[in-house]
Amino acid sequence: MDFKLEICVDSVESAVIAQEAGADRLEICCALAEGGLTPGYGLIRSVIDNSSIPVHVLIRPRGGDFLYTDNEFEIMRKDIEICGECGVHGVVFGLLDADGSIDVERSALLVEFAKPMSVTFHRAFDVCSDPLQALKDIIDAGADRLLTSGQKSTAYEGAGLIRKLLERAAEKIIIMPGGGINESNIEEIAKITGAKEFHLSARILTESGMKFRNEEILKTISGGGYSRKIASRDMILAVAGLLKKI
Numbered sequence: 001m002d003f004k005l006e007i008c009v010d011s012v013e014s015a016v017i018a019q020e021a022g023a024d025r026l027e028i029c030c031a032l033a034e035g036g037l038t039p040g041y042g043l044i045r046s047v048i049d050n051s052s053i054p055v056h057v058l059i060r061p062r063g064g065d066f067l068y069t070d071n072e073f074e075i076m077r078k079d080i081e082i083c084g085e086c087g088v089h090g091v092v093f094g095l096l097d098a099d100g101s102i103d104v105e106r107s108a109l110l111v112e113f114a115k116p117m118s119v120t121f122h123r124a125f126d127v128c129s130d131p132l133q134a135l136k137d138i139i140d141a142g143a144d145r146l147l148t149s150g151q152k153s154t155a156y157e158g159a160g161l162i163r164k165l166l167e168r169a170a171e172k173i174i175i176m177p178g179g180g181i182n183e184s185n186i187e188e189i190a191k192i193t194g195a196k197e198f199h200l201s202a203r204i205l206t207e208s209g210m211k212f213r214n215e216e217i218l219k220t221i222s223g224g225g226y227s228r229k230i231a232s233r234d235m236i237l238a239v240a241g242l243l244k245k246i
Helices: 012-021 041-049 070-086 104-114 123-127 131-141 159-169 186-193 215-222 233-245
Strands: 004-009 025-028 055-058 090-093 118-121 145-148 174-177 197-200 203-207 227-231
Touching (some): 012 025, 012 233, 025 041, 041 055, 070 104, 123 131, 123 145, 145 159, 174 186, 186 197, 186 233
Parallel strands (some): 004 025, 004 197, 025 055
Antiparallel strands (some): 203 227
16 A cells, blocks of 8 residues: 655754655644744755655644634735745645634635645644534635544544544545654554555654753743754654555
8 A cells, every 4th residue: 555654844954854764745844842833934945955755834824723813814825925936845724713613715715825736734623613514614625635633632542533534535635644643553543544644743852962051041042952853764764664564
């Protein structure tokens, strides 16, 4: 069976590692601690310049919920325009109405504006009020793909709903599980859901090369310390290898 592996990255370093380890596609974002935000122009261009596989970009102007103002919607439209100019293969976004339903009208406008780029509706779906109606609405809006953890914290926990969504979709849209996927659960998630595409970040903590350190002040400036997360070559290789055996 032919599977596709999408790796979420927030640096050129991670993008290169992911491609070399067997990723079929990259999703670029920044601020992964907030669930991901739209990356800067420089990162988008650099990842495209240093990779040969399709690149998708997250379009999310802020953290928090997915109920956007007109100004925020315009920011999303402009970010999609920049992605098109950069040669990006696809964009990833999600918009909800205040009642938890899909914002079909504005989603459809962004899908149309993004053409010919591919469109993935992201895990905003996982906090919608009615998943089956939402699936229909996302299909009606014209999205090519739905990223979901099955409305649970992880795709493993939500595998039952993901399977139901895939059956209900009837090949009108790609259903891509994402959320907590790793080498310990990818085989079971694949078998339960029947999905063909999978999304993961596969990150590990790496230490800084800084010799001089001021831990206390750096935490107030960056919110972190002298370590950061990058894509794990070993984890991606393991997941890709396990998928090939199914």
